[in-house]
Amino acid sequence: MSDSDSEIGEEWEAIHNRTPVKLLTRNDTVVALRPQEIVFDNWSQIPLETRRQAGERMRICAFWLPLLLQRDEPSNPSCWAYQIDLISSDTDDLDMKHLQKIETLEAILRALEKGTVKRDQTKHVIWISNMFNLRTPEALKDAMCWLERTGEPGIRHRVMSLGHPQICFTALHVIFTEFAKYIQKMGSDSVKTMKALNVRPAEYLIEKSEEMKKKGNENFKKMQFEEAVKYYSKAIKLYPDNHFIYGNRALCYIRCKKYLKAVTDGKRATLIKPLWVKGHFRFCEALFSLGEVKKAIEANVLARGLCKDNRDGIKDLEDQHEKFLLEMPEPKGIFPALVSCSQQRHASHLKRQRCWRLRVLVKCAN
Incomplete structure (x- = not known):
């Protein structure tokens, strides 16, 4: 290859200027948040689309970059994630256990966004946060009740599946x-915060990343998938929150039958851009290829709900x-318990329909 790993290594330091938001640790000084009423006035007046975009970027900066996209160096968020077993310290790939936990984090953040539309509920989040920072035992119970009121499906079960109540406390x-x-x-x-959240790598890093991505695309077209992965990986190091590159690399991993790696990249793509259909498609395809049929169908249903406004x-x-x-x-053995009766009936109907079409085609051919 014409571009060496050392060349990228020299440019890597520039990426670390995009420091994720610092999260509190046990040894931090406790500082209670006491926003003035105008803060809640301003928050409630932010357009929903602006709030959606800001929330997307906040999740990337505070959680996804340090936990899944840019893990080369230790950070407060990654230490917290190791402490509650949210991610593995041995590999960058997500196994099914850690995938479920990442999706629990997604669900909690989704609930927080849904639940802070109204002023009183928003104030309650600040109050619960202060209770957590004061290590008040009742904070966990209050947080769970607040999350349940948002209507996020199965949120209590999701949170409790993280483990011991102390783990749940630390997570929330x-x-x-x-x-x-x-x-x-x-x-x-909001203007200053949006500007900070939307900071991208230096322009020359983006250009270099695009160059690596194009080389990856060229290798993909030649069906040289392993070589394409190498270039996509270099592109990701230079621009770690570019969802397109994860989508491309996920497809390469599927072609190479490295399905767990494809699942991880598909999930990364959807974390960065939750409304990107192609990312969800690759994620679901990788899950199905891995043999996680129930999970693939569930992920597809969730994706269709999220992307319902994208007609194409x-x-x-x-x-x-x-x-x-x-x-x-x-369906056999325990499988009927994993797939709903309606899904089984629908599958049987589709199979009968396919057989009927095949018989018609054969008859016409004769």
């Missing part, structure tokens, strides 16, 4: 504190769902 402590600080910053100066993309996800139902193994 950091998440609520980070979200409370985000509310205060957006309510104090939703058709691809609908077709994928039908493909999963057609190609899934025949």
